[in-house]
Amino acid sequence: MELGIFGKRVLVTGGTRGLGKTVVLALAKGGARVVTCHHSAGAAADDLSRELKELGDQHHVVRADVTAEDDVQRLAGVCKEAFGGLDVVINNVGVVGEAPVGELSAEEWSRVLDTNLTAHFLVTQASLPLLAEGGSVINIGASAALRGRAATAHYTASKAALIGLTKSLAKELGPRGIRINTIAPGVIDKGGDLGPPPQMRERLAKMTALGRLGTTDDVAGAVLFFAGDLSRYITGTTLNVDGGI
Numbered sequence: 001m002e003l004g005i006f007g008k009r010v011l012v013t014g015g016t017r018g019l020g021k022t023v024v025l026a027l028a029k030g031g032a033r034v035v036t037c038h039h040s041a042g043a044a045a046d047d048l049s050r051e052l053k054e055l056g057d058q059h060h061v062v063r064a065d066v067t068a069e070d071d072v073q074r075l076a077g078v079c080k081e082a083f084g085g086l087d088v089v090i091n092n093v094g095v096v097g098e099a100p101v102g103e104l105s106a107e108e109w110s111r112v113l114d115t116n117l118t119a120h121f122l123v124t125q126a127s128l129p130l131l132a133e134g135g136s137v138i139n140i141g142a143s144a145a146l147r148g149r150a151a152t153a154h155y156t157a158s159k160a161a162l163i164g165l166t167k168s169l170a171k172e173l174g175p176r177g178i179r180i181n182t183i184a185p186g187v188i189d190k191g192g193d194l195g196p197p198p199q200m201r202e203r204l205a206k207m208t209a210l211g212r213l214g215t216t217d218d219v220a221g222a223v224l225f226f227a228g229d230l231s232r233y234i235t236g237t238t239l240n241v242d243g244g245i
């Protein structure tokens with residue numbers, strides 16, 4: 001059986017760092033054509049562009065804020081011009097936030113909800129005219145959404161809402177042959193000093209059934225499964241990639 005990602009036209013939001021970057025490079029190495037975006041100026045986007053260039057000329061790194069409708073339309077326009085359509089959309093952008101509920105400002109609530117939920121809606125909606133039959137939409141959630149976590153009510157609320165968005169759109173888009181699923185990572189060690197602080201790593205690892213933190217490759221494996229044809233009869237699901245936390 002083939003993974004079935006070769007030649008697929010893929011949009012990945014937030015592909016210049018972390019999980020998104022691992023996913024973009026895995027797709028490109030597997031023969032997919034990728035458009036990805038980022039928000040800030042800086043070395044991360046240049047580094048990714050350089051790495052993608054070594055894999056071929058068919059990939060594009062675009063600066064676009066996925067919480068802004070105009071930018072999302074422009075991003076969809078890049079996909080249309082580059083590929084003529086899309087087979088896979090990966091809504092990966094997300095931000096964390098930490099504040100006890102009594103100190104959580106409406107502004108911070110909106111920042112997290114806009115980025116983790118509204119952006120997924122905007123990007124999915126703008127991609128619909130481009131998505132081919134048999135297309136796959138993948139939302140990156142978080143397994144903490146269904147467990148709850150103190151001082152992150154806005155984060156877990158945004159990630160839990162993604163599950164409802166996914167399930168409803170699976171019903172709505174299924175007749176067009178479009179699948180939509182959520183991948184819910186646990187605690188991921190992104191390498192260097194990007195994961196949880198050293199004093200927390202051991203404690204968090206012990207909370208998992210597998211006794212270790214996840215890696216970006218662990219998440220990318222699940223993303224590739226949903227992007228490819230092996231998952232062609234799966235829609236509306238949430239797949240936890242959290243080591244059994």
Ligand SMILES: NC(=O)c1ccc[n+]([C@@H]2O[C@H](COP(=O)([O-])OP(=O)(O)OC[C@H]3O[C@@H](n4cnc5c(N)ncnc54)[C@H](OP(=O)(O)O)[C@@H]3O)[C@@H](O)[C@H]2O)c1
Pocket residue numbers: 013014015016017018019020037038039040041044064065066067092093094095096115140141142143184185186187188189190
């Ligand atoms: N890391 C974990 O342990 C973990 C656990 C559970 C779930 N997740 C989820 O996995 C996803 C990826 O997380 P991560 O930790 O890999 O993220 P990350 O390292 O912070 O990278 C985020 C990426 O998204 C881009 N981005 C952020 N805001 C954007 C916006 N408004 N418009 C366009 N691009 C934007 C960033 O670009 P710039 O740098 O240019 O802003 C960057 O490329 C998120 O949805 C997160 O909630 C992560």
